[in-house]
Amino acid sequence: MPFRLEKRPEPSRTMLYLTPAAAVLLTMIVGAIIFSAIGYNGLGAVREIFFTPLTNSYKWQDLGVKAAPLIIIGVGLSIAYRANVWNIGAEGQYIVGGLAGTWVALATYSMSGPWILPLMILAGVVGGMLYAAIPAFLKTRLNVNEILTSLMLTYASVQLIYYLIRAPWKDPMGMGFPQTRLFAESARLPTIIPGTIVHLGVPIAIIVALVAWFIMSRSVFGYQMRVVGTAPHAARYGGFSENKTIWLALLVSGGLAGLAGVLEVAGPFQRMVPGFPANYGFTAIIVAFLGRLNPLGVIFAGIVLAITFVGGEVAQTTIGLPNAATGIFQSMMLFFLLAGDLLVRYRIRRTAVQPSRSAA
């Protein structure tokens, strides 16, 4: 074999930041080939999915609106995954956060005032935290795997939406549609740029990421999460409680998913509808990894994934690419990124020419 792998004494920082970009690039190349091979316009698909959302300024506001929930949830997941806590039920916590906000909006329907929106947001965060507290409790008290519990709760929460909007929360004027009434003015998230759909959630997402970056890199809390994740024995020796870390990881990631949920229902939707679960919670898993579990990286990764969402819709209308293609591009990105991790830990060396050959 002309090449061999050699373990690096320390993970390569260059590769750590280079591989996400390489993964996106490889996804474009391989995606174009695969989609051409199965009879679609492969180059067109890559152009529409990855470039049109950037070059067409009308799409920029869509990008911001789609990136905001991905960044908020992705930041929370990046903190949890750092601590080796596998919360993959962010979609469920997002849903319960949205439902908690909806509950406040409906309860205050006849009222108005600047206090309603903050109350909704608070309810959303608490809702997401409570829903994430279930896997935290089961993990810390009974050692039940948090991957399975958080995911099962996601499936259950979808049914909770269906029940609430079919029966107790159904819009009385909705002509039988399973949805709540449109929120009152005070319960709607304001836009920050007049005449666009860019709502308050967009700056909130950036602030969340910056604050999280500061906390993770500069505080004892951040240190604890990182140490428990990478060196659990050292963490125990250093007096960091593993159970406390699990609780913190799930509450933070659940609370942020809940925040994304309430911002989404008060912003773009302004009512609870069956289509509220939009897979942000699952896509944010890719965002967290593509962002290298670093809150600043998550901002970029969130924008990249938002581009594929917006671009996927564009490709659907312009070149008739099925919407499902977006998911394939997104998961390919994660595959390539994970494969690229090899280059972070190992380096490829050309094996030396054997001396016997030159002697002969």
Add this chain to the structure above:
Amino acid sequence: MDLLIPIFVTLVGAASPILIAALGELVVEKAGVLNLGVEGMMLVGAIAGFAAQFYTGNPYFALVCGAAAGVAVSLIFGVLTLSLSTNQTATGLALTIFGTGLSALAGAPFSARPVQLMAPLFPPELATHPIWRVIFGYAAPVYFSLIMVFVLWYFLKKTRSGLILRAVGENDLSAHSIGYSVVGVRYAAVAFGGAMAGIAGACFPLLLTPQWAERMTAGRGWIAVALVVFASWRPFRLLAGAYLFGLVMTMELYAKAGSGPLSAIPSELWAALPYLATIAVLVLISLRRDGSTNAPACLGKPFMPSN
């Protein structure tokens, strides 16, 4: 009796795909690999099986296509986790996201097109009496799942190959040092898991709802993963767990059909019940456990021989 027999027959039909997928995952985990991509592999198997049934009408060919599709996508997971030592949890999740997207893309042309359900294996004359229906009233995958419970129990407990597989899962370094190919055994296990998940997925259009719907496996792959934990990695306990879930899902069907005391409960609660029951059984098993979990010691850890 008039009610119990149809309930039991429906229960077995609902449980069998989960049982097949869970048996595959059990073998994968026994070899020390945690593949969380079962749901994705099932979906790919479901659309492959559906398409084959749609074009050929031969359900056995459809099952083979489902298995082949499952193997194909499981090898993506194999290459990443076994050859490139990627994180198994993240790679499994990626496989599920990929399988969901791939099946939705491949299935888009087939929406709202029905196929033929798979007929029972035995001639209907054998199943005329209700009691005989309980034994002879099912399609081939049901008998396949039962045979596989026994075969895998025998394979893991009584055969040399099964011993090697368990050794690889319990102590990969020792297995490596006495000359077994850890990576080779794990590739075989992952491919077997892919085949079983693919067959399980193909059962959905062939046995349960004779059409294609996006995400039609509805989390059953994840329930299969949970059942392996519930069963403490034992095939016969897996059988009991799968039938328990079959019962829960059958109750949902009866409740949705309308009359009786079951229909007083909102249908959404019934739909959520399999997932809540999964959490409940995981809690139960953790309470019953006395210290040892019976999980393969190398489960989820990449194999890193210090060469």
